[in-house]
Amino acid sequence: MGGLTDAAVKQINEICERYKDEKTPLMMILSDIQNEYGYIPLEVQEIVSRNTGISVAEIYGVVTFYSFFSLTPKGKYVIGCCLGTACYVKGAQNVIDKFSEILKIKPGETTEDGLFTLDALRCIGACGIAPAVSINGTVYPKMSVSQVPEVIEHYKAAE
Numbered sequence: 001m002g003g004l005t006d007a008a009v010k011q012i013n014e015i016c017e018r019y020k021d022e023k024t025p026l027m028m029i030l031s032d033i034q035n036e037y038g039y040i041p042l043e044v045q046e047i048v049s050r051n052t053g054i055s056v057a058e059i060y061g062v063v064t065f066y067s068f069f070s071l072t073p074k075g076k077y078v079i080g081c082c083l084g085t086a087c088y089v090k091g092a093q094n095v096i097d098k099f100s101e102i103l104k105i106k107p108g109e110t111t112e113d114g115l116f117t118l119d120a121l122r123c124i125g126a127c128g129i130a131p132a133v134s135i136n137g138t139v140y141p142k143m144s145v146s147q148v149p150e151v152i153e154h155y156k157a158a159e
């Protein structure tokens with residue numbers, strides 16, 4: 001969204017307008033913006049603040065507290081490695097470390113080509129198939145370190 005276009009500003013205003021009669025509109029507004037743009041940078045939070053009268057500090061607090069909101073653009077493929085207890089005891093840390101090593105990014109970061117974001121997640125409700133990895137909603141069961149390179153290649157090959 002860098003250097004917000006007039007159209008983007010207009011659309012953010014419209015999203016805020018959509019929920020103006022709600023008592024607690026912030027989550028709905030931020031969810032719509034996140035879905036529309038994929039992230040919610042500070043300049044957007046300022047527009048939401050102007051529209052709603054909610055302070056930027058409070059909006060920033062919400063955006064940074066909930067992991068489904070993002071301050072920075074996410075990659076085309078978002079790799080979510082579950083580090084919940086069940087996954088952790090089955091070696092999830094080694095799995096995320098392998099993604100990290102190959103992609104050369106830490107959890108929370110995005111590769112320079114914008115292709116991959118690596119996220120560490122809490123339990124995603126797939127403990128029976130731990131360690132679980134979710135990539136854009138597709139869940140990979142019983143992920144092993146040795147599978148990581150081929151999974152990455154699979155997505156690269158799709159480009």
Ligand code: FES
Binds near residue numbers: 086088123
């Ligand atoms: S702990 Fe990973 S899916 Fe539950």
